[in-house]
Structures are given as C-alpha cells and as structure tokens.
Amino acid sequence: MDIGSFAGPFLPEIFLLAGALLVFLLDVLNVRRNEVVGAIAVVTTALALLFVVADLGFAPFAGLATIPAGAIDATPSGAPLYTFTSLGLVFQGVFLAAAFLVSLASLSRPSEERGAPIFYGLLLIATLGMVLVAIASDLIFLLLAIEVSSIATYLLVAYTRRDSRSLEAAMKFYIIGALSTVLSFFGASLLYGAYGTTNLVAIAHVAGTVGYPVLVLLGYGFLIAGLAFKATLVPFHAWAVDVYDGAPTDVSSFLAGGSKKVGIFAFFLVFLAPILYVRTAPSGGPFTTGTVALGPVLQLTLSVVAVLTMTVGNVLALLQKEMKRMLAYSSISQAGYMMIGIAVGTAPALAGATLQVFAHVFMKGGAFLVVAGVSALGVGPLIEDWRGLGTRKPVLGVAFGLMLLSLAGVPLTVGFVSKFVLFSAAVDARGYFVWLAVAGLLNSALSVFYYARVLKIMFFDAPIPRAQPTGAVVGGSEPARLPAGGLGYGRAMAIGIAVAVIVAAGIYPQLVLGPIQNAAQHFVNLGI
Amino acid sequence: MTSLAEIGFVALSSALLAIGLFGILTRRNFILLLIAIEIAMNAAILNFIYFAAFSSGTAGLTGQAIAVVVIGFAATEVAVGLGIVLALNRVKGTINVARATELKL
Numbered sequence: 001m002d003i004g005s006f007a008g009p010f011l012p013e014i015f016l017l018a019g020a021l022l023v024f025l026l027d028v029l030n031v032r033r034n035e036v037v038g039a040i041a042v043v044t045t046a047l048a049l050l051f052v053v054a055d056l057g058f059a060p061f062a063g064l065a066t067i068p069a070g071a072i073d074a075t076p077s078g079a080p081l082y083t084f085t086s087l088g089l090v091f092q093g094v095f096l097a098a099a100f101l102v103s104l105a106s107l108s109r110p111s112e113e114r115g116a117p118i119f120y121g122l123l124l125i126a127t128l129g130m131v132l133v134a135i136a137s138d139l140i141f142l143l144l145a146i147e148v149s150s151i152a153t154y155l156l157v158a159y160t161r162r163d164s165r166s167l168e169a170a171m172k173f174y175i176i177g178a179l180s181t182v183l184s185f186f187g188a189s190l191l192y193g194a195y196g197t198t199n200l201v202a203i204a205h206v207a208g209t210v211g212y213p214v215l216v217l218l219g220y221g222f223l224i225a226g227l228a229f230k231a232t233l234v235p236f237h238a239w240a241v242d243v244y245d246g247a248p249t250d251v252s253s254f255l256a257g258g259s260k261k262v263g264i265f266a267f268f269l270v271f272l273a274p275i276l277y278v279r280t281a282p283s284g285g286p287f288t289t290g291t292v293a294l295g296p297v298l299q300l301t302l303s304v305v306a307v308l309t310m311t312v313g314n315v316l317a318l319l320q321k322e323m324k325r326m327l328a329y330s331s332i333s334q335a336g337y338m339m340i341g342i343a344v345g346t347a348p349a350l351a352g353a354t355l356q357v358f359a360h361v362f363m364k365g366g367a368f369l370v371v372a373g374v375s376a377l378g379v380g381p382l383i384e385d386w387r388g389l390g391t392r393k394p395v396l397g398v399a400f401g402l403m404l405l406s407l408a409g410v411p412l413t414v415g416f417v418s419k420f421v422l423f424s425a426a427v428d429a430r431g432y433f434v435w436l437a438v439a440g441l442l443n444s445a446l447s448v449f450y451y452a453r454v455l456k457i458m459f460f461d462a463p464i465p466r467a468q469p470t471g472a473v474v475g476g477s478e479p480a481r482l483p484a485g486g487l488g489y490g491r492a493m494a495i496g497i498a499v500a501v502i503v504a505a506g507i508y509p510q511l512v513l514g515p516i517q518n519a520a521q522h523f524v525n526l527g528i
Numbered sequence: 529m530t531s532l533a534e535i536g537f538v539a540l541s542s543a544l545l546a547i548g549l550f551g552i553l554t555r556r557n558f559i560l561l562l563i564a565i566e567i568a569m570n571a572a573i574l575n576f577i578y579f580a581a582f583s584s585g586t587a588g589l590t591g592q593a594i595a596v597v598v599i600g601f602a603a604t605e606v607a608v609g610l611g612i613v614l615a616l617n618r619v620k621g622t623i624n625v626a627r628a629t630e631l632k633l
Contacts, residue, residue: 140594147601151608158612164619168628170612175561175625178605179552182568185598186545189575193538196579196587198594215538242631 008066012048019044020124027117034116041103041120049096073522079199083137086519091134098258099127101494105369108488126152139198157247169246176239180229187222204273231263234309244328249372256331257365275345302343310336310443344429351520352422359414366498367403373487388463404451413506537578544571558623569602
C-alpha cells in the first residue's frame with residue numbers, strides 16, 4: 001500500500017490537522033490577527049466538508065471522492081479500527097458544518113483580540129477528534145477520539161484565560177468530562193473482560209455466546225453513564241447549562257451544535273449491535289447468573305433516559321430568565337429527542353435522529369451565533385433585554401425567530417421534518433415506543449411556550465429606552481467597528497447560511513432526507 | 529479461567545473506582561480532585577491489565593496495549609487540568625471548587 005492510497009480516505013482529517021498546526025505555527029511567528037488565523041480555519045473546515053460531501057456522492061462534487069468505491073458501507077473483514085459508513089460520513093459533515101459556521105462567525109470578532117490563534121487551533125483539533133469518532137469501529141478508538149475532542153474543548157471554554165466566569169465553566173466542564181472518561185473506560189474494560197475484545201464489529205458477531213451477563217450489563221451501564229455526560233442526558237446534564245452559559249458564546253455554539261453530537265453518535269455505534277443482536281447466555285463461572293436478552297433491557301433504559309431528558313430540559317427551560325441558559329436547557333431537551341432514535345433502533349428512527357442532529361447544528365448553533373452577535377452590540381444576557389430587538393433589527397430578528405420556530409418544530413422548517421420523521425418512526429415501531437412519540441409531541445407543545453415568549457418579547461414589546469441604537473450609544477464604541485448591520489460580514493454570512501439551510505431543508509426535505517435514510521438503512525444492515 | 533481470582537481482581541478495581549468516585553464527589557480542592565480522578569482512572573487500567581492476563585493470544589496483547597495508551601491519555605488529561613488550575617488560581621486566587629459559584633441563577 002503506497003502512502004497516497006492510504007492517505008486518500010483521510011483527507012478531511014489531514015486537512016484539519018494541517019490547519020491546526022499551521023495556526024499554531026503562525027502563533028509562534030507572531031501572526032495573531034483574528035482575520036488571518038480565522039481564514040485558515042474557515043478554509044480548512046470548508047475543504048474538509050467538501051471532501052466529505054464528495055465521499056457521500058452528492059452530484060456536483062462526486063468526482064472529488066477519495067474513499068474508493070465500495071469501501072463505504074462494506075462489510076468489515078477482521079477487526080478493523082475504523083470503518084467508513086455513510087452514516088458516519090453524514091455525522092462528519094454535521095461536525096464540520098458546525099466548525100465551519102463557528103469559525104466563519106468568529107471572523108467578525110475584533111482583529112486584535114487576544115488568543116485568536118489558540119481559539120482556532122483548538123477548534124480545529126476538537127473537530128479532528130469529532131471527525132475521527134464518526135469513523136470509529138473499535139471501542140477504544142472511539143473513546144480516545146472522544147478524548148481528543150473533549151480535551152480540546154475543555155481548553156476552548158477557557159481560552160481567554162482572564163474571564164473568571166469562563167474559567168469556572170472550564171473547571172466544571174473538566175471535572176465532569178474527566179469523570180465521564182473514567183466511567184466510559186471502566187465500562188469498556190468490563191466489556192473487554194466479558195468479550196475478550198474491544199472491537200465493535202467483533203462484539204456484534206459474538207451474539208449468543210457471551211458467558212458473562214453481569215460483566216456485560218455493568219459494562220454497558222457504565223458506558224451509558226459515561227456517554228450520557230457527553231450527550232447531556234438527564235441525570236448527567238447539569239454541567240451543560242453552566243458551561244454553555246459561562247463559555248464565550250461562539251464556543252457555546254460549537255459545544256451545543258457540534259461536540260455534543262459526538263455522544264449521540266457514540267450511542268449509535270456502541271448500542272446498535274447489542275440492541276439488534278447480542279444475547280448473553282450462561283456458561284458457568286462467577287458472573288454467570290441466568291440468561292439476559294440484552295436488547296430489551298438497553299432499549300427500556302435508553303427510552304426512560306430519552307423521556308426524562310426531554311421533559312426535564314423543557315420544564316427547566318420554561319423557568320429561565322437568561323437567554324443562553326434557556327437555549328442550553330432547550331439543547332438538553334433536543335438531545336432527548338435524538339435519543340428516541342437509538343432507543344427504537346430501527347433504520348427510520350435512526351434516520352430521524354440523524355436528521356434532528358443535522359437540524360440542531362443550524363437551529364441551535366445558529367441561535368448561539370445570533371446571541372453572540374447581539375451581545376457584541378451591547379444587549380444584556382437576560383431575555384428581557386431583547387425587548388423590541390425584532391423591530392430595531394428586523395433581519396436579525398426574523399432570522400432568530402426562524403431558528404426558534406424550527407426548534408419548536410413548526411412546519412416549513414427543518415425542525416418539523418426531523419421531528420415528523422422521528423416520531424412517526426417511533427409510532428411505526430409499535431409497543432411502548434408509541435409512548436416515546438407521545439412524550440415527544442407533548443414536549444414539543446410545551447417547548448412552544450418558551451420559544452413563543454421570546455418571539456413576543458422580540459417583536460411585540462416596546463424597546464428599552466436606554467438601549468436605543470440612535471443617539472448617545474450606551475454600548476460604547478463597539479457598533480462603530482462592526483460593519484454590515486453591526487454584526488460583521490462573517491457572522492452575518494454564518495447566520496444567513498444557517499437560516500438558508502433551515503428553510504431549504506424544511507420546504508424541500510428530500511434534499512437531505514433521502515441520503516440520510518439511505519445511510520441509516522445501510523448502518524442498520526451493517527449492524528456494527 | 530480461575531473464577532476465584534477473577535472475582536478478587538474485579539473487587540479490587542471496583543474498590544479503587546469507588547474510592548476515586550468518592551473523592552471526586554467530596555473533595556473541594558482541585559488538586560485533590562485530580563488525584564481522585566487518577567485513582568478512578570487506574571481502576572479501568574488495572575481491569576484491562578488483568579483481563580489481558582487471563583485471556584490468551586492476541587486478545588491478551590490488546591489489553592496490555594490499551595493499558596499503555598490509556599496511561600498516556602490520562603497523563604495528558606491531568607496536564608490540561610493543571611493548566612486550568614493555574615489559570616483559575618491566577619484569576620480567582622483560590623483553587624477551592626466550592627468557591628466557584630458565579631454561574632448560579
């Protein structure tokens with residue numbers, strides 16, 4: 001095998017690594033202007049995204065595909081560390097889109113801002129880890145890739161190094177993240193003891209021959225706990241609100257839109273095979289007490305977690321007074337919807353969950369980008385501070401309104417399509433999964449309350465007098481250095497792209513729905 | 529596979545994990561928290577090593593290789609944690625986790 005054919009499939013990863021190293025090199029060479037290092041991050045993520053889209057076989061770019069035909073969704077032979085699945089490629093695209101939007105929006109930050117190279121370098125390394133998660137087919141490879149992205153995000157939260165709020169957020173994030181790593185690795189070690197391997201392909205093929213039900217159950221239990229921290233599932237969600245609140249808002253956008261989905265995809269990878277195939281049977285020995293059909297146990301556990309997550313997230317979001325904390329709780333409840341996909345475990349349900357993940361990047365990631373832009377204009381952190389913003393900044397107000405409507409699941413937005421696909425898949429699966437769909441629908445109705453409250457405050461309440469943009473500006477000199485409607489071109493473009501995707505995929509869902517459904521079907525057939 | 533030894537080893541690593549988790553939940557000093565995290569991490573590493581010792585052939589080698597890699601990663605994580613402690617100490621003048629209460633509503 002020559003180096004070219006080996007490196008080919010890994011072009012996105014190589015781009016990300018090269019981009020990160022280039023940014024750090026420029027930092028050493030004292031090139032620290034935000035526009036310069038930011039442009040590198042934008043170009044890098046855009047190129048990587050282009051190659052991932054090409055590998056997925058979308059028409060205009062298919063010629064650029066670097067993964068040899070037939071290697072995607074091929075039945076893996078032996079026990080490989082990585083496998084290319086089309087669902088994994090979809091998630092790679094989602095992660096790269098989140099990184100692209102955040103780096104594009106961050107271009108509009110002041111060009112002399114401290115720590116810009118650190119921000120973009122860490123962003124690229126975190127994205128590298130996430131992209132590696134999407135091709136993992138070994139439990140240890142998966143956990144180490146998650147670690148790569150987590151360690152970069154701990155630092156990303158605190159990259160300013162001066163703000164005590166973001167340092168506190170980083171500290172909480174670090175402690176919880178390290179705890180989750182410990183639990184995940186302990187679970188993986190128990191599974192290694194039971195199966196004799198950590199390879200997910202091999203584990204999927206030992207169906208019916210596992211002799212250690214207790215070790216297997218404990219192992220999967222610890223893995224659920226460890227990965228649930230990453231995916232912000234109740235009861236392991238409390239850190240997310242403080243971290244999203246305390247982190248610089250662009251970083252919150254990356255955490256909510258991108259790095260949280262790592263946990264969701266890890267759930268897909270780790271739990272699909274046991275739900276579909278694995279049965280544990282007694283074979284004598286200390287840990288063998290009775291037969292356990294693993295699938296139903298895991299499905300019930302994940303269903304309970306899903307319902308708890310969406311309900312707790314929504315109820316607490318109702319009570320919030322700060323915009324970022326409200327969005328953070330709404331982000332937790334969205335993770336609950338995504339978990340329906342793996343709890344049901346059928347191809348349509350996985351497709352719905354994937355579509356929800358796809359939509360969430362643009363809805364929630366975009367919403368956090370708007371919040372970052374608005375707070376740069378001098379608007380306070382409370383929801384009340386947004387009074388009359390819709391009339392003062394109509395375009396921005398409409399964009400933010402569309403994102404909130406999409407989060408609530410209103411028709412003609414992508415949020416409606418994803419919830420429709422997801423809930424109808426749960427109903428089709430029969431059994432108690434119908435109640436998952438019911439819980440999801442009730443929660444969607446509940447969530448409309450707090451989204452509509454923001455819309456009312458933005459569009460129908462009179463603005464606070466002192467925050468008027470005309471006359472003596474309270475926000476100091478900030479509006480002066482920000483062109484293009486006060487947001488900056490980069491942020492305006494990122495928000496525009498997010499809104500365009502929300503509306504386009506909402507009106508014409510086949511744009512993304514078909515490929516995602518195909519990918520999910522292949523993923524279930526493969527059954528890693 | 530001698531069953532008695534296996535139970536003993538799993539009990540040992542579970543005890544280590546319990547000690548580590550107890551430390552994570554009760555300690556208020558960030559440095560001691562880091563030590564507690566390391567203790568809990570070592571429970572997983574120990575698991576890999578003796579499950580490797582009990583299995584034969586390449587499966588055993590896998591476990592040992594994983595143990596080495598995970599030790600390296602744990603060290604990286606602690607380095608990052610110490611970095612956060614330093615920055616925190618410089619800004620707040622304390623590394624007491626309980627004093628970090630700005631993000632409550």
